[in-house]
Amino acid sequence: MEKNKIILLARDMTRGQVSGNYSAAESSDVLRQALIEVNGGSSKVDLKSMRRNKTEIFEILEEILPVIVQESMSQDTFLTNFMEERNVAAGDALSFAADDNSQFIVSEIADGIARPRRQRIPHKTNVTIPTAWHAVRMYEEWSRFMAGRIDWNELVDRVGRAFRERLYQDIFTAFSGISASTAGLNSTYVTSGSYSEEAILAIVDHVEAATGQRVVIVGTRPALRKCTSAVVADEAKSAYYNSGYYGKLAGVDMVAIRNVHIPGTDTFMFTDNVLYMMASGDKPIKLVREGDPWIDDRMEGNADKTIEYTYQEKYGVGLIVNSKMGKYTISA
Secondary structure: OOHHHHHHHHHHHHHOOOOOOOOHHHHHHHHHHHHHHHOOOOOOOOHHHHHHHHHHHHHHHHHHHHHHHHHHHHOOHHHHHHEEEEEEOOOOOOEEEEOOOOOEEEEEEOOOOOOOOEEOOOOOEEEEOOOEEEEEEEOHHHHHHHOOOOOHHHHHHHHHHHHHHHHHHHHHHHHOOOOOOOOOOOOOOEEEEOOOHHHHHHHHHHHHHHHOOOEEEEEEHHHHHOOOOOOOOHHHHHHHHHHOOOOEEOOEEEEEEOOOEOOOOOOEOOOOOEEEEEEOOOOOEEEEEEEEEEEEEEOOOOOOOOOEEEEEEEEEEEEEEOOOOEEEEEOO
């Protein structure tokens, strides 16, 4: 199979759009056999085979993996509703224009910055999101796919999940910096207390009045489960049964954030007692991808001579809010 056809098949499989009457397992086997042919007829991923064939294999993967990452993000409701994604050529910088009525910016996130800085925007401002390399290492997953021990969907899920979780880490860093002292906000929009439907809806009303848009309540599923009403309709019970939380609070839609672990721990990143009130038409999370991704291989330090593959993308994440938003912390 030609390289371009392999890339097309892998992309279609990732998107669930394979033409013809082929099952997922059959398509995965066709793709595996095509990659084995590229690997000199061997299903074994080792130094000998990769020394001869890695250039063509890497060129294929560098076309496929970005699609895997992007499709993974497109299936996440929170990212779809609140994130704007742009692509720029290597060496270019993309500026976002903050409107005149912008109240605040929680600045771009970079490795090593524990909390984002805050600044007042007195007029229309161009904000540039700096980019940095982010990588995920693969060895076992790729070798197991080539050996037929996992299918393409499993490989796709593992790679996509790794990048999505890193993106959530960057987003959390931005959101954690929002407080009543953030420029443009005050205790009317950012407050805390025991669960109170009236207090939460008051913030919703303030954000709607300031933005002129409908507002949604955003939080983790455990946080949204704390939003209960005195009278629960059958439709709300059905939403709770299917989603784990009531879909609306007094008519206000709720959107769940998928929680992730802090790297190297079993501790959740997003706390389960914080609710955000955001204008539904605003996409404050900005993702900028720069240039083309690439793959590197290395064997140094591996006593068994196994090869690890590092897939790298250059991107940056920032939070730019053009209108007011709310935050309510539910005390224990």
